[in-house]
Amino acid sequence: xxxxxxxxxxxxxxTIEQTPFITDEELSRKFSVSIQTIRLDRLELSIPELRQRIxxxxxxxxxxxxxxxxxxxxxxxxxxxxxDQRAISILDISSDLxxxxxxxxxxxxLFAQANSLAVAVINDELALTVKTELKFxxxxxxxxxxxxxxxxxxxxxxxxxxVHVNSFVENELxxxxxxxxxxxxxxxxxxxxxxxx
Numbered sequence: 593x594x595x596x597x598x599x600x601x602x603x604x605x606x607t608i609e610q611t612p613f614i615t616d617e618e619l620s621r622k623f624s625v626s627i628q629t630i631r632l633d634r635l636e637l638s639i640p641e642l643r644q645r646i647x648x649x650x651x652x653x654x655x656x657x658x659x660x661x662x663x664x665x666x667x668x669x670x671x672x673x674x675x676d677q678r679a680i681s682i683l684d685i686s687s688d689l690x691x692x693x694x695x696x697x698x699x700x701x702l703f704a705q706a707n708s709l710a711v712a713v714i715n716d717e718l719a720l721t722v723k724t725e726l727k728f729x730x731x732x733x734x735x736x737x738x739x740x741x742x743x744x745x746x747x748x749x750x751x752x753x754x755v756h757v758n759s760f761v762e763n764e765l766x767x768x769x770x771x772x773x774x775x776x777x778x779x780x781x782x783x784x785x786x787x788x789x
Contacts, residue, residue: 601633612645613682666712667704668740675715679742681705685734695734702767706757709742714753716775722752723772729765736761748772
């Protein structure tokens, strides 16, 4: 069923409000119109392009509140952060992140995105990864966007913070990890040689 321009633009605005990190290409497929039509609709509705929408979410206060590492050192682009609670980052899989022969993302990039997000979410000047439990669910390919979501789940028996990170392409889970994080505000007496980053 063909929609009127007014109806399409109304639905486009609602879709972007509900999923602000959706691409023009995804919107084009969803509404069965060209990417150029989507861009024109966005211009008429004064909706910025994806990169600007992401930047508008990332505020300067994060740079003041993140203690463990600067935001520019997080692998991926942080779009949401509440210290000691949750964080979200986006990583676009470009040609330099994949194996040249099959265009599949190298696993260490997915791990680095998740691990750096787990470090960033901890409200401590020294947050280091001590132990991880990882599972790669499916291969990620060039051109896909990985959204990593970190949640602080409390502390383990030794006083280390437990951070769960789930990474998605669209709504499909592609990677999951549990990160046990050492921090200076945790229990003392940890052995230096068990700490790694």
